[in-house]
Amino acid sequence: MTVATRRTQDQRSAETRRLLLSATVKMLMEVGYANTSTAGIAKRAGVSRGAQTHHYPSKMALIVAATEEMFGNFASRLEVLAADLNNGDLDYDKFFEAVWEEVLHGDWFYSSLEIIVAARGDTELREQLSPLIIDLHQRFERIWTETFVALNPDVITSKVALNLALNVFRGMAVQAVLRRDEAYFREMLMALKTMLASHVQPAKSAQ
Amino acid sequence: MTVATRRTQDQRSAETRRLLLSATVKMLMEVGYANTSTAGIAKRAGVSRGAQTHHYPSKMALIVAATEEMFGNFASRLEVLAADLNNGDLDYDKFFEAVWEEVLHGDWFYSSLEIIVAARGDTELREQLSPLIIDLHQRFERIWTETFVALNPDVITSKVALNLALNVFRGMAVQAVLRRDEAYFREMLMALKTMLASHVQPAKSAQ
DNA sequence: ACTTACAAACAGACTGATTGGTTTTTTTGA
DNA sequence: TCAAAAAAACCAATCAGTCTGTTTGTAAGT
Numbered sequence: 001m002t003v004a005t006r007r008t009q010d011q012r013s014a015e016t017r018r019l020l021l022s023a024t025v026k027m028l029m030e031v032g033y034a035n036t037s038t039a040g041i042a043k044r045a046g047v048s049r050g051a052q053t054h055h056y057p058s059k060m061a062l063i064v065a066a067t068e069e070m071f072g073n074f075a076s077r078l079e080v081l082a083a084d085l086n087n088g089d090l091d092y093d094k095f096f097e098a099v100w101e102e103v104l105h106g107d108w109f110y111s112s113l114e115i116i117v118a119a120r121g122d123t124e125l126r127e128q129l130s131p132l133i134i135d136l137h138q139r140f141e142r143i144w145t146e147t148f149v150a151l152n153p154d155v156i157t158s159k160v161a162l163n164l165a166l167n168v169f170r171g172m173a174v175q176a177v178l179r180r181d182e183a184y185f186r187e188m189l190m191a192l193k194t195m196l197a198s199h200v201q202p203a204k205s206a207q
Numbered sequence: 208m209t210v211a212t213r214r215t216q217d218q219r220s221a222e223t224r225r226l227l228l229s230a231t232v233k234m235l236m237e238v239g240y241a242n243t244s245t246a247g248i249a250k251r252a253g254v255s256r257g258a259q260t261h262h263y264p265s266k267m268a269l270i271v272a273a274t275e276e277m278f279g280n281f282a283s284r285l286e287v288l289a290a291d292l293n294n295g296d297l298d299y300d301k302f303f304e305a306v307w308e309e310v311l312h313g314d315w316f317y318s319s320l321e322i323i324v325a326a327r328g329d330t331e332l333r334e335q336l337s338p339l340i341i342d343l344h345q346r347f348e349r350i351w352t353e354t355f356v357a358l359n360p361d362v363i364t365s366k367v368a369l370n371l372a373l374n375v376f377r378g379m380a381v382q383a384v385l386r387r388d389e390a391y392f393r394e395m396l397m398a399l400k401t402m403l404a405s406h407v408q409p410a411k412s413a414q
Numbered sequence: 415a416c417t418t419a420c421a422a423a424c425a426g427a428c429t430g431a432t433t434g435g436t437t438t439t440t441t442t443g444a
Numbered sequence: 445t446c447a448a449a450a451a452a453a454c455c456a457a458t459c460a461g462t463c464t465g466t467t468t469g470t471a472a473g474t
Contacts, residue, residue, distance in 0.1 A: 009422060012468080013422085031328045032327050034328060038460060039459075039460085047424085048424055055423085058461080114327075116385060119384060120317065121242050126384070130385050163395055164395060167374070167375050167379050167395070168378060170374075170377065171375060175377065177323050177324070187367055188371060191363050191367045220449075223450085254451095255452070258451070261448085
């Protein structure tokens, strides 16, 4: 239009796709799946609807691609936190607080919740997302088992403790939609840390 | 149409409303909020769209009324389970298994999840539902504190233990959407019971 | 170097279906 | 006789997907 910044086709494509996926995640996060239309995404991304359908012919293709990227981003973020715990930049308490912060205020949790709930009523979407979630979960388990060791593996393994913690976070985040009460969630998080502490400890401190 | 069973206006109204609310909850449960239309609800209820808009002029009025009833039903169901635990018809293990069964296969959890997620992107709906959820939660706390006592209230109170358990259930149910793995959830439930057992016990056995 | 041919990228109008809500008409009970 | 209840037609808005036309980059041929 104004200055013709010359780019290769690949560069143009990649940029457009990036804008679309980012806009998709942000819209899911901010207004929910029900209020996320393909036209809205295109507008938010600053891309024409034609460009959008060119790269992602259906809404599902767009959602699935956005989910893939979002899961990847979150796992990476978690890897960083785990590394921080391992090398001493974070202690046990701060680690969980950072994860909770990430869940509550990061891009990922609520957009994934929207997608999961949408998938409940859409067989095809569910089938497309299922492998992505399983992948993500395996990445979680790998990160976690490299970071925490169980005190009594016969009673509660490290893996189960991870899943318990994850599910508490999930549940809390859902509850937070209709109940904004920071003190309540702080108390809950403290209780979770206390209960977990008697079953797992950071691998680093076990050396 | 066929046989004119003579009923009072109140009876006709009450029956129509009952059919509509029941159909609403069932549709939310089975196909999700996104696929729940007012026309679909009316059809499923076997009621004309005119009758539906007569009793519930907007979709929100219908959703809110259905939520109210559903929450009431679930709290009642939980009261029965708690009473069974108190009078010895259920033991500690069986109680939690019954609650989990209720969450996973009952009418209420997934329909409430749909509604909560929908409320996230709809300010008015959120404001209407907020008091209902708080009511329900207070009922939970009352039931729970009459049923369980904390072993070390200074560390973890009975109330916090309840909320932790509730949130684990919530999280597990969300996870169950994309991960159907009964063994996994059994293991998770066992871990939850183990962890809870060291902080609360049934009030009855404490007498 | 410079055109030319072509395909990918992009833009935007259009379409059929569905939605929630309104209005009009008919039926039923008081 | 009248108002509540119920039925059904109707409407504007929105949606995902399709279609047609334009722009931009690429590569072959000269």
